[in-house]
Amino acid sequence: MSAAARHKEIADVLRAEIDSQLTAGDRLPSEPELIARFEASRSTIRQALAALRDEGKVQMRHGIGVFVSPPRVVRRLDSRERLSKSRRERNESAFLGDAAAQGFTPSSSVRVWFEPAADFAEIFGIEPADEVCVRDRVMRADGQPVMLATSRLPRRITEGTPLEKVDTGPGGALARLEDLGYGATRYEEIVSAAMAGDLERQSLDMARGPLLHVRRIAWSGDRVVEVNDMKMPGSGYELRYGWDAD
Amino acid sequence: MSAAARHKEIADVLRAEIDSQLTAGDRLPSEPELIARFEASRSTIRQALAALRDEGKVQMRHGIGVFVSPPRVVRRLDSRERLSKSRRERNESAFLGDAAAQGFTPSSSVRVWFEPAADFAEIFGIEPADEVCVRDRVMRADGQPVMLATSRLPRRITEGTPLEKVDTGPGGALARLEDLGYGATRYEEIVSAAMAGDLERQSLDMARGPLLHVRRIAWSGDRVVEVNDMKMPGSGYELRYGWDAD
DNA sequence: GAGTGGTCTAGACCACTGA
DNA sequence: CAGTGGTCTAGACCACTCC
Structure with a gap:
């Protein structure tokens, strides 16, 4: 953790984009797309996504994609x-x-x-x-x-x-x-x-x-x-x- | 997920052992030891440990080991x-x-x-x-x-x-x-x-x-x-x- | 220095979904 | 079927802690 772990950086970028540009139900780019964009391995991308999932920001659906969670309060x-x-x-x-x-x-x-x-x-x-x-x-x-x-x-x-x-x-x-x-x-x-x-x-x-x-x-x-x-x-x-x- | 994912099986085994045999503050076997015991890769072992950590069952301390969490305080x-x-x-x-x-x-x-x-x-x-x-x-x-x-x-x-x-x-x-x-x-x-x-x-x-x-x-x-x-x-x-x- | 967990890579196969 | 996420492997380097 020299400055910030790569997966945290990626999570931060995605979190900011979700908050500012996306709305409930929107689909995030697929894992291969994120791998290309961030030039990171799949594990690292998935670690970032897992953090967002645990925060309740996104839902991952097997075989479909990753989606922005509804605020559902x-x-x-x-x-x-x-x-x-x-x-x-x-x-x-x-x-x-x-x-x-x-x-x-x-x-x-x-x-x-x-x-x-x-x-x-x-x-x-x-x-x-x-x-x-x-x-x-x-x-x-x-x-x-x-x-x-x-x-x-x-x-x-x-x-x-x-x-x-x-x-x-x-x-x-x-x-x-x-x-x-x-x-x-x-x-x-x-x-x-x-x-x-x-x-x-x-x-x-x-x-x-x-x-x-x-x-x-x-x-x-x-x-x-x-x-x-x-x-x-x-x-x-x-x-x-x-x-x-x- | 044919029957149950390997990392979940491992988490279940460890969880049971923690509940039945270990007490607060005890150290779990190190990752290399768990790898040998379960014949699984390190990622799989760590995925199991991460689940236990998220449940609050164990605490992972960098450079030291994985320890059973104290019960509700x-x-x-x-x-x-x-x-x-x-x-x-x-x-x-x-x-x-x-x-x-x-x-x-x-x-x-x-x-x-x-x-x-x-x-x-x-x-x-x-x-x-x-x-x-x-x-x-x-x-x-x-x-x-x-x-x-x-x-x-x-x-x-x-x-x-x-x-x-x-x-x-x-x-x-x-x-x-x-x-x-x-x-x-x-x-x-x-x-x-x-x-x-x-x-x-x-x-x-x-x-x-x-x-x-x-x-x-x-x-x-x-x-x-x-x-x-x-x-x-x-x-x-x-x-x-x-x-x-x- | 030796041992621990933290991060990351590159690649593989599987399971689920929808056209 | 092609594309998606879910799981797993084998190996590498780093950061932290203790001796």
Whole structure:
């Protein structure tokens, strides 16, 4: 690294061009073209492209080309408000509320299954062998996947209720919990960041890059009624939390 | 990618070994050793190591070796509580509170300067040419840098006050704002994730990997008195937010 | 100096996509 | 089919760290 590594120089040049001259969806020159232009080996070119990919600037598509990423920013509403009762009563689940506020068309697909609580036993205060209901969802904004949410609830609560169906009905799972007498009284969210694994990469249609991981724990009194693990591309998501000072 | 790419296989094997047999600080075999063991080329070995590095599992140190990363270090207290007045009155700035709660020894270094508000003019409701006071801090846990915080305040408020000194005194900047009649009444935090740039990599002593970015906006009534941009390694930090349901 | 990781090259074959 | 990116090899030189 005498002055700056060649691959970083190249990444810098490309990054500047993307920001100033290209727009979302534009194709970058192919690797052979970049090799000719920068007079560098293919590995070096690819190292530069990999950096841009990890930053979320570009997407590399096998057999097609390298494309400038759409800005794709989903701003999640303030966490307090988006889970408020008043929103639920307007039939808005949290994600639908985000969509309405920002004018994208939401859609989602759901899979539901049951499995032993295992690692989640402790947090729910049940036995590891007791079953939990797992609701695995992919949320989409204008058709593009923007969030994976895996929600777990003790089956003791969900058994025989709409919570075990694919469509939980208006207001979403939290509204159903309320109907059952397990209305959430307190929420806690734990936020961290990680690199996307293969699974998330595929599901979120992203090619590497950082991931935001939010674990939301919903309490009903002193018992945990839902643990929701949400993963979204870090470069395209903003979470908002607000509170009044004491 | 017939079944699984060789570099992914190797990464999987190493990941499993790290999780099951090695502990934080242990050294991995050197690249030549891994080449011999897996009978793969150096590029392939390095591709596997790069994945582990991006996941935050290992740190690569030039001229020394590859080492297993220490596990998650810092859990930030619930945001509401860590900024509470009662904590400030115990002389605890937010970060010191995190430290006390988790038993690490905190330290920090500060640089202070002034510059035109520019992009921050709008949020503060001042002119772009008006100056802001910038407080740039590096927070350390047991000597290791864990957070970069760049705080901006309108100079109109800070001029001639301890806020322009390196040491703001007990309770930190928020306590001084309160003394000046600009006590925060509301906070908002906007959370996103991104890849670490060169600057952050150096400052945080991390070799790539995702970064958590938290922008905290402090309001005093209807005016913004502080904008604090905090960056921490995503793999080593957890933010916590809690609130009561309505 | 010996050993480590960081960068780079030149070339090869494979897998995917679209015309 | 031709063109794209994905993977892999074998070898080279450099920069850093420790002895």
